[in-house]
Each structure stands twice: as C-alpha cells, then as structure tokens.
Amino acid sequence: MSRSRLLGQSVVKRRGVLALGGGVAGGVLLGRPPIDGDAVQARVTSRPVPRSTPGLVRSRDALTHAQTGDVTPTSGVLWARGEAPGQLQVRLRSGGRVIGTRVGPAGTADTDFTARVSLAGLEPGRDYEADLWFAGPDGTESDPTHVSFTTPSATPARTTFAWSGDTCGQGYGISPDAGGLFAYGAVADLRPDVFIHCGDNIYADEPITDTMVEVDGSVWRNVVTEHVQRPAQTLAEFRGRYRYVLLDENVRRLHATTPVISQWDDHETTNNWYPGEILNDETTTFRYTDERRVDVLARMGRQAFQEYMPIGEAHLLGRGSTGFAEKGLYRKVPRGA
Template sequence: MAISNRRSFIIRVASASAAVAAGGLLSACGGGDDDASPSARFDFGVASGDPLADRVVLWTHAAPANGQSTVSLTWEVARDAGFTQVVSSGQVQATAAAGFTAKVDATGLSAGQSYHFRFREGRNNSPVGRTRTLPASGVGSVKMAVFSCANYPAGFFHAYSEAVNQGAEYAVHLGDYIYEYPANGYASQDAVALGRVSSPANECLTLADYRARYAQYRSDPDLKRMHASLPLIAVWDDHEIANDAYVTGAENHTEGAEGAFTDRVAAALKVWHEWMPVRTPDMTDLRKIYRSFDFGNLLSLHMLETRLLGRDQGVELPSLVNPATQAAALASLTSASRQMLGGVQQAWLQQQMAASSATWQVLGQQVLMARMAFPVSILQALDPSNTDPAAQAAGLQAITDYLTAKATPPGSRTPTQQSLLDPALNPQLGYNVDAWDGYPVAREVLLGTANTLGKRLVTLAGDTHNAWHSDLTLLNGTKVGEEFATPGVSSPGLEEYLSAIPPANAASIFTGVIDTLNYADTARRGFLLMTFTPTTATGDWWFVSTVKSRSYTAVLGHSAVFNA
C-alpha cells in the first residue's frame, strides 16, 4: 500500500473508532461502490460552535477529489438522527483558499434544544454530529466542560471523550488547542513510542505549517468525538501562535530568522479561524475574538483575548528577584499603563457586564487571574527551571522556613521569622508573571469594575496544565469572586519541574503559602466540569489515570461550590 494511501486508511480507521466510541454520533453514509466518480472525504469529522439561542456555527473539512479547488456542500440540521425532521439547511463551499474547511451559521433554531447535523456532497455524507443552542430565560442549570493545553506528542486526549461521558452540554476551550513546536520540541520524549510525532516536523511558521498541524490534531479520535458531540466556545492562548506571545512578539519567535512576527500571527490566526467552529466577530481584524454568550438569565460568558490585542511584553521573574535589577523591574511591573486586555477590550467588557442581568458573570480567559504570590525568599531559592536535587533542596528549605514563620505565634517569632513575614523586607511576587500576576494594575481595574458593578464573578483559566481553585480579591483583601482553573488535557504540569517534591506535598506548599488558594492539584491531567444554577457555581475536576496509554480510568478528584 502506498504511503499516501496508508495514511488515508489510518485516518479512516481513526474516524471509525471515534464513531464506535461516540455511540453512532459519527456514523456516515457514504456513496456506494457503484459511484461513478470519487467523492470528497470528510476525514476530520464535523464540529459545531459559538451557539446562540437561535443559531450555531457548523464546521467540516472536505478533502477534494480529482484536485478541484472548490467542493460544494449541502448542510442539514435536524431534530432526529435519521434527518426526517430537517429544520434548517443550505449550501456552503469548502475552498482551497480556506484550506478546504467550510463553516456556516445555521439559523432558525429553537433555544435550549439539541440537534443533529451533517454535510453532504452528492451521495457522500459526512459523519453526523450533535449540537445544542443556548437556553432562553428560566433555565435551571448549565453544564460546561472546560479544556486547555492539549499537546499531541505528550499523550492521548482522553479528557475530550471523558467530558462527553460525564454529561457536559457545552464545551469551552481556553487555548493551547495546538502547540507550535517542532517534532523534537516540548513534551515530545514519548512521541515516537505513542505514535504521536508532530507533523510537520518543523516548528509552525507558515500557513501550510499551521494547517498541517491542525489537521494532525483533528485526526485524533477523542477530539473528533468531542467536536461531534458538544458545541464549542473557544479562544486561543499563546501556542496557537508562539510561546509567550504578546502584541509585538513572542518568546518563541526570532524576528527575521523566522520571518516577521506580524506575518506569523496572520498565518496562525487565519488557520485558527479556518479550523475552529467560531463566528468571526471582525473579518478585517482576526485578533478581535472577544465576544459574549448569554445562557438565558443564568450566566453571561465573556470570552477574552489576552495575548495579541493589548498585552505588553512580560517582565522576567529573574529581574524581579535579582537585587541589582529589582527596582526597575518592579517599576515596570506596577506601571499604571501596563496592559493585558487593552483599553478597547476593557471598555467592551465593562459594558457587557453592566448590561447583563444574569446571575453569574463568567470570564473565559487563558491565564490565572487569582493572586499566586510567593515571597521573594522562596522565589530566589526555588527555581523551577533548575531541577538539580541540591537546588530543589534549597528551595524546600526556604519554603519550610517561611511556613514555619507563618505558623509561629507573632509573639514567639524570631527576628529572622519576623523579617520573612515583613512584606517590605520580603515582598511577595507572582511566580508566573506570564499570568495576571505580571499585570497587577490591569487586574485591579478589572476586578474593581466587577466589584463596583456588584456582579457575581467567576473566572475560568487554563495555561498552567494544573488544577486550581482560588478566591479573587482586590489589593485591600475584598473578595470579588472565585477562579476555577482547568488542568491540561495532556501537557505535563508542575510534577515535571518540581520532580523532587511529591505532588501532594507540592499542592500543600502552594495552599500553605498562598492565602487565597483553596485547592491545587499539580500532577494530573483532565478537565473541569462547571455546573451553574441560580444559587451555585460548582467546579468538578475530573482526572484521567494516564495520557500515555489508550487504556485509562477517570476519577472525580475534587469539587468546589461557590454560592451566589
């Protein structure tokens, strides 16, 4: 069998496996063997997203036969799997200019209803998917699965299928849907053994590179099952473009040697909009992906863009803990002009929250907003990039000294312990300055806005690959809301960097040092299942036993309730 035919065969087998796992949702009725001409292939299944009360975006990829540049498709939405009750239909084209992806906004639907949908080309049908519109007022509960950080070479995407198993109604993806690294890059040490070597082999820089990488990810059966089962609301983080991206550059981009950053962003975002089932708010500026979704009067979900619209270049942690550079770095960190969202998006968010009458205001955004501050004495001693046992031992001693001082009654503390707890002598800084801890004034403005408006605030976050639950507080300690952060789908977490510390101990260190942190899991992969009712917002953290084997088990690791 030729290599190209073998690859096609493997993709088709993966599609069939997903169909069985999905209980028939992905079943397709292709044309018979007596078809006179070859038909387009739907190798990557179907997807839906950006649901509203009366419409939803439908997506597919139609690989052309005979080299044509356009594939004409018919789409259908029905109340039943047999498509005897079609409620909306029309035509759409998959063109070479869009990488043979096709998207359409299916309108005329009813609020809070589940539907079946498919695409057809001649006698050839795509797999069948299921989707759901947003509910109208009066809805009693909403369940949404929250995902982040799915690295193909790092392991299998079990979390996507498990969310379907656990009854999620909607899916929210907070970014790092793909990773841009080369085949021998980040978290690829097991890729060959797992049969998950990144393609293309080079780092993604061009339109063709990003298209090939999305195609590989979308060949994954677990991801295809999730897309065919749940409408997705998504936003990108940095790895859809390049690591630690900001408005004018990225840590993982070398201007000139890797082309212009503006060209790379343009290519990456064009492909993201091609492959994701999203409604593009502004075709003239693909960076403007912020948008809101109203789930009746229960919750308003505001999806934010925190990378390419307003984010200033990050302040490096070493410069903050080095006495020689600390003053200048702190001045930059705490500058009133330092931006994360940018003024236009911040004003939009304020307007959206002010106008919303929903019980819950939910921010779907990429990085941790809650304060994750450690004293400088620990940050100077414990460098996550240095996994040498001696270095980690020094870090553990600094942690022990600080926690001992914290637990000692004030009247019994030694002068050294008093110094450790004095913020003037031992200031606290966020250990992850790529998160909102690196943009403290912008965070204070956002949280202050929610507090002034009297809104019940929930933030959803990803990025760290680990699970967190925190209180959201102003600088004066006023609680504004709570943050629920999802673990990564497959990307390794702190257990890799803090390898000398048992995961349970690492979690205890974080919750012991950080007063506003209520829960942490620093070792397991999975997803977050959020359930909203008029009185509670409940986060359930589901973990999979492994991402290194096709066989796995799932467990509910922790639940937390935020009362309205």
C-alpha cells in the same frame, strides 16, 4: 509558562489551575471529584515502550470532520472540513424529522477545504442533529458526518460545562499507547452541555517528534505528520497543527456531541509573543529557520485559527496585512437567563 500536558495528555496544570471539568446550575458551581494527577501520570507511564520502538508516522493528515460551536438559545454554528473542493451541504433534524436543509459556502484550497454555516431561528431548550457533507463540482458527494447539540433554555435551568486548554504541548502528541488524547474522551463521557477551550488549541512553536523519553526512562510514542515536526513557519504548517488534533478519535467523539466555545492564547502563534518581535535562538526553545518575524507568524496563525474554529462568519476578522486585529475577536454566547 508552566509545564502543562492537559489535553495533550498527562499532568493537568494550566498556569497553576486544575482545569478539566466544571458545572453550573442556577449560578452555583457544581463540584467535580478532583483529578488525581499521579493516577493520570501512572496511566501514561505504566506501559513503557522499548527505546527501539519507532514512532507511528502518518504521511498524510487528510480528513473530514464536523463540529458545532457558539450555540445560544436561538443560534449556532455548524463547521466542517472536506478533503477536496466542494459545496457544504447541511441537513438539520429535530424530534426525528428533517426541519431544514442548507447549501453553505464552498470549501476550497483558500480555506483549507473548511466551511461553516450559521444557524438562526432555533428554538431554546431543544435537541438538534445535523448531517454535513460536501458536494464536489463533478457531482460526487462525500459521506455525511453527524453532529448533535442542544440549545440552552431561555429561562433559568441547570446547565453543565467543561473547560480546559493546552492541547499537545511540550511535544506530547497523540499516543496510541496512552489511548490518544484521552482527556478529550473523559470530557465527552461527562456529556457537558458545552466545552470551553480556554486557548492554546495548538502548540505551533513546539515540535511533535516520534518518541520522547520520560523521566522514568519509558518512551512516549507519538503519531507524527509532516506538518508538526518543527515550529510552524508556513501557513500549511499552522493548518496542519489543527488537522493533527482532529485525527484523534477522542476529539472527534467530543465534537460529535458537544458544542465548543474556543478562545485564542499565545501558542496558536508562538510562546509569549508580542507585536514586532523578531525571534532569535537565544529566546526560543526551538529554532526558527525560515521565518522569525512574529508579525508574519501571527498573521498565518490567526488565519488558521479562524479557518478551523466553529465561529460564525459575522465574528471573524479580516486577514489584513498583519496578524494583529484592528479590533478584538469578541462575541457573546449567552446561556441561561
């Protein structure tokens, strides 16, 4: 697979395709100014860090977060994560007034404290806002997280979308020196109607270490958590990869205002894997010490992906005995006529 650091920073190639922004209006592609890869690279490396500077380590990656996904003219998904067991609470607003409340499922340790609510009966072409929070069994409530989204029109209308993929690949994680995962911030600034993530939401097979030496001798510093420092080989490590991305303020800002359509690729499990594969040190870049059976890794990877993506319950697949679905995770997300 070609070297890529798109949403994990810097050089913006995904299998040879420049893939950061796009738009559609009445079926016509709206051109965006081309992205200057050299300028992006300069932004990353123009402030070299002394080699003696340590990485930035967080011992915990607990967080609360909310996002929207798979928004159609009449439906959508609200997703949230809490820090402790609790029942998801939703308050939906539009036009400055509350139009409904919902009590969603519980976020528990079995789902890594994630939960979602599928909305139906929405009006096309309308702006919505939502507050999401968790109510604990002892009556305590978490602070609400706010998201907004717009349902697409049911008739032909201008719409814009941004699309990309490959988050935190090749060991390039969240670097405060570079402004975090700044490509997500650039997408948020465009205010697209929808963001399509084309896969490799995480790089489960590639460690994120505290520092990396660039080709010009400067040092890239990463925020590091306990679950990203080796290839993911436990369910906790796969889940921790998704939590790591959600620590970034650029990602959180995009999710607060833009619905997401997420796809699955290979690095949500490991690079270029196939059913029945047994990993070995000769065919992997980084060593797997605890689990080499790809069927087992795929099962854990699929579970974590489904827990952390804003996809409606009706489209989620059973966990089964392996990571290979008896059917594909297919869904239709119509926009326009």
